[in-house]
Amino acid sequence: MSFISTDFLLFLLLAVFSYHLLPDRHKWKHLLVFSLFFYACTGLRHLFLLLVLSLVDFLAALRIDRSSTTAGKHRILALGVGLNVAVLVVFKYSGFLLATIDATLGRLGILPTIPAPDILLPLGISYYIFKKISYLIDVYRGNDPPVKSLGRFYLYVFYFPEIIAGPIDRAGRLIPQFRQTDGFDRDGLVRGGQQLVWGLFKKLVIADRLAKTVTVVYENPSAYPGPTLLLATLFFSIQIYCDFSGYSDMAIGIGRMLGHRLADNFNRPYFAVSVADFWNRWHISLSTWLRDYLFLPISFALSRRIKSARVWRLRTEVFVYLTAAFLTMVLCGLWHGSGTTFLVWGALHGLFLGVSFLTRRSRRRLKKRLGIRKASRFNHALQVTLTFITVTFAWIFFRAASLADGMTVVGRLFSGYDGLLSSGGLKSALIVGDASTEFFLSLLGILVLMIFETLQPRIGISRTFRRIPLALRWMILYTGILFILVFGVHDVEVFIYELF
Amino acid sequence: MTETQRKRRTLIIGLAFLTPLLIATLLINRFYFSARSADRMPIPPQCRILILGDSHVSFGIDPAIIGPAVNFSSYGESYIQNFYKLKYALTVGRSIRTVILPIDLHSFSSFRLERIGFNPHWAAYIDYLELGRIKGRFPEYLVKTIDLRLWAYRGQYGRLLPFLFPSDRRPKAIRPDIERGFTPKTGFFFRKKQGRSWNRVRRQLLGFNHFHPQLVLFFRRILSLCAERDIRVVLVKMPITSRYYRHAARLVPVDDFYGRIERIAGEYPGVHRLNYQAIYFKLENWLFFDAEHLNNRGARHLSDLLRKNLIQLGLLPSPG
Numbered sequence: 157m158s159f160i161s162t163d164f165l166l167f168l169l170l171a172v173f174s175y176h177l178l179p180d181r182h183k184w185k186h187l188l189v190f191s192l193f194f195y196a197c198t199g200l201r202h203l204f205l206l207l208v209l210s211l212v213d214f215l216a217a218l219r220i221d222r223s224s225t226t227a228g229k230h231r232i233l234a235l236g237v238g239l240n241v242a243v244l245v246v247f248k249y250s251g252f253l254l255a256t257i258d259a260t261l262g263r264l265g266i267l268p269t270i271p272a273p274d275i276l277l278p279l280g281i282s283y284y285i286f287k288k289i290s291y292l293i294d295v296y297r298g299n300d301p302p303v304k305s306l307g308r309f310y311l312y313v314f315y316f317p318e319i320i321a322g323p324i325d326r327a328g329r330l331i332p333q334f335r336q337t338d339g340f341d342r343d344g345l346v347r348g349g350q351q352l353v354w355g356l357f358k359k360l361v362i363a364d365r366l367a368k369t370v371t372v373v374y375e376n377p378s379a380y381p382g383p384t385l386l387l388a389t390l391f392f393s394i395q396i397y398c399d400f401s402g403y404s405d406m407a408i409g410i411g412r413m414l415g416h417r418l419a420d421n422f423n424r425p426y427f428a429v430s431v432a433d434f435w436n437r438w439h440i441s442l443s444t445w446l447r448d449y450l451f452l453p454i455s456f457a458l459s460r461r462i463k464s465a466r467v468w469r470l471r472t473e474v475f476v477y478l479t480a481a482f483l484t485m486v487l488c489g490l491w492h493g494s495g496t497t498f499l500v501w502g503a504l505h506g507l508f509l510g511v512s513f514l515t516r517r518s519r520r521r522l523k524k525r526l527g528i529r530k531a532s533r534f535n536h537a538l539q540v541t542l543t544f545i546t547v548t549f550a551w552i553f554f555r556a557a558s559l560a561d562g563m564t565v566v567g568r569l570f571s572g573y574d575g576l577l578s579s580g581g582l583k584s585a586l587i588v589g590d591a592s593t594e595f596f597l598s599l600l601g602i603l604v605l606m607i608f609e610t611l612q613p614r615i616g617i618s619r620t621f622r623r624i625p626l627a628l629r630w631m632i633l634y635t636g637i638l639f640i641l642v643f644g645v646h647d648v649e650v651f652i653y654e655l656f
Numbered sequence: 657m658t659e660t661q662r663k664r665r666t667l668i669i670g671l672a673f674l675t676p677l678l679i680a681t682l683l684i685n686r687f688y689f690s691a692r693s694a695d696r697m698p699i700p701p702q703c704r705i706l707i708l709g710d711s712h713v714s715f716g717i718d719p720a721i722i723g724p725a726v727n728f729s730s731y732g733e734s735y736i737q738n739f740y741k742l743k744y745a746l747t748v749g750r751s752i753r754t755v756i757l758p759i760d761l762h763s764f765s766s767f768r769l770e771r772i773g774f775n776p777h778w779a780a781y782i783d784y785l786e787l788g789r790i791k792g793r794f795p796e797y798l799v800k801t802i803d804l805r806l807w808a809y810r811g812q813y814g815r816l817l818p819f820l821f822p823s824d825r826r827p828k829a830i831r832p833d834i835e836r837g838f839t840p841k842t843g844f845f846f847r848k849k850q851g852r853s854w855n856r857v858r859r860q861l862l863g864f865n866h867f868h869p870q871l872v873l874f875f876r877r878i879l880s881l882c883a884e885r886d887i888r889v890v891l892v893k894m895p896i897t898s899r900y901y902r903h904a905a906r907l908v909p910v911d912d913f914y915g916r917i918e919r920i921a922g923e924y925p926g927v928h929r930l931n932y933q934a935i936y937f938k939l940e941n942w943l944f945f946d947a948e949h950l951n952n953r954g955a956r957h958l959s960d961l962l963r964k965n966l967i968q969l970g971l972l973p974s975p976g
Contacts (some may be wrong), residue, residue, distance in 0.1 A: 161799075162800075162802055339659055340659050340662055340666075342662060345666065634676065634677055641809070641811075642813050643811070644811055645811055647811065
């Protein structure tokens with residue numbers, strides 16, 4: 157059941173309506189039933205698997221809490237985390253690993269061909285595995301007490317607004333909200349609904365329309381000249397943002413309609429002034445997860461082991477930062493998928509973070525010499541533009557079907573600009589196929605997004621929106637909803653991040 | 657204000673917000689269907705012969721040659737769509753006395769079932785809820801019905817805008833080359849197309865159930881509805897090329913297949929059979945535009961022949 161289907165709309169109406177009719181003490185049970193039903197729609201086998209795995213995690217957290225020795229806690233934690241990682245590896249990476257082994261052995265002529273496993277990826281596995289791991293670690297660290305109610309723990313794992321593609325909320329933040337009974341939150345219901353509509357706009361009007369161009373070009377990149385590849389890459393940059401942030405807006409909006417505040421996932425990432433800043437704004441719930449449960453533990457472990465003051469001419473803390481950042485980003489890439497393209501994408505981000513860290517002083521000196529003030533608007537615009545270009549470059553590998561395709565795009569990106577200014581040259585380069593209306597609708601969507609994102613921090617659009625007269629507000633909402641219905645692309649019911 | 661009062665007030669405001677939206681979307685949907693009805697076939701009240709079927713019929717029978725007839729067939733349609741279109745046609749065209757229905761080697765193939773979609777064009781005819789019950793997929797069909805009734809126009813700005821902003825440059829919804837449902841095709845069945853015959857057969861017949869019970873059920877419903885209304889049915893084996901026939905006969909046991917159809921047809925009164933399957937085997941290069949579809953020459957020839965046969969059967973008055 158996709159968030160952008162009529163099935164889901166009916167499901168949501170029923171869920172929200174009945175939720176608010178129930179007495180507070182029964183609300184979490186009601187949500188659990190709806191969440192289990194939602195996940196059951198993806199397949200009963202996967203539901204059963206997740207129920208069993210979650211039961212193991214629930215019991216493991218209780219054992220960690222009860223264990224009196226650190227070694228005992230550590231052992232149970234290792235078992236719990238190991239089990240979750242093993243499940244993730246089996247479902248997500250076994251095909252890739254076996255194919256790699258098979259190809260390697262085949263080249264050496266050692267073994268007969270290994271058949272590819274026929275494993276269907278359970279929906280949202282990357283997200284709920286990370287949720288459960290964070291829960292176990294937080295209980296182990298003593299940050300959160302273990303949940304005593306299995307039902308509430310199941311609700312944390314299966315919570316339907318989050319289960320498909322996050323946000324990866326922490327148990328300590330979400331579970332208490334299931335218990336809280338603050339009464340009926342009308343404002344939350346209205347604002348949640350508005351955020352849901354905005355998410356739909358981003359997904360259906362912008363992302364899916366841009367996807368039409370991107371898909372055609374990236375299916376056969378060698379057939380297109382540099383300007384078309386550049387346009388498709390820029391479009392993909394916007395597409396993936398609108399697709400995923402659109403989904404997140406919908407999830408957060410639905411949570412809000414149910415009276416819950418879910419973790420923010422995006423904060424205008426393309427206005428970031430550096431790659432590190434980008435990761436503070438992009439998929440925030442994942443980047444904070446990676447920071448807390450991967451980057452910091454790796455950094456601490458390395459710091460403890462390295463006794464010397466310098467490693468390879470670098471100060472130890474710099475070496476530790478570079479290594480931990482690179483490893484974290486490579487694993488972040490692998491989290492997205494098992495292909496080499498994701499590995500390269502992650503490695504590129506690790507590299508960007510490293511280079512950015514190592515060159516920070518020389519860049520500062522260069523700017524000083526050029527007379528660019530740190531607080532100037534020019535400096536800000538320059539940083540935002542450079543970060544956007546860097547991040548967009550990395551998206552090439554994220555989107556490409558194979559590493560070879562990615563290299564083709566990079567290789568051809570700066571060629572084929574000769575005939576651009578000739579008659580019809582610009583049109584043929586920019587408009588893929590003959591759908592010029594589609595192209596202009598794409599630009600219109602991007603323009604609306606840019607206006608929204610630029611104005612948001614200055615005037616607080618949702619705050620301003622609430623201040624305008626009700627009739628006008630409703631007219632804007634009606635126009636928006638009908639615009640989504642008429643001008644949205646409704647034949648795709650999948651979100652990009654749903655596939656990870 | 658108590659919490660119950662706040663909830664009640666929110667519910668009223670929510671309904672007040674949703675009602676105009678619902679009305680607006682229903683109106684746009686209605687407008688969309690009326691816009692699409694421009695390419696839906698009008699059935700004149702004096703129409704006596706209704707021609708149903710798929711592309712074989714749509715490209716192959718010219719109603720203008722036959723007389724007071726309408727070719728109501730369309731590309732990719734099975735007996736399921738045929739049945740619902742017949743039901744609709746009988747409510748509009750009250751003088752329909754004869755129905756022409758193809759019985760081709762692929763007519764009962766489960767390949768046809770996979771092509772039953774939630775097409776807004778078909779939504780005007782098909783009772784999707786009934787179909788959902790028959791197929792045992794009621795919830796899915798219920799949701800899709802809501803989809804169609806509420807917002808079949810989703811994403812169809814290309815079809816809505818020409819009616820809001822009419823302009824000569826925009827494509828017309830109604831195709832000028834379609835007359836009374838007949839779509840003439842040009843081209844011939846020459847060497848390159850001959851090589852593709854097996855592909856066409858394979859696509860429709862290989863690995864499919866050639867006598868799918870659901871299609872049999874709707875075939876029976878057509879015959880039964882016609883029998884109830886005292887309407888004659890003419891089952892027509894449409895012409896195909898020898899290449900197509902040869903390939904198809906490798907996959908479908910032809911005698912047994914038509915024997916089963918005969919047994920079903922024999923249960924209903926007023927059913928006639930006409931066999932044109934092999935009549936153009938020797939002229940196939942000139943009268944077909946691919947392995948299974950007649951071109952406009954073939955269609956003219958067949959329609960003329962069909963008219964004569966209908967006169968012989970007493971279903972059309974003799975010109976003399």
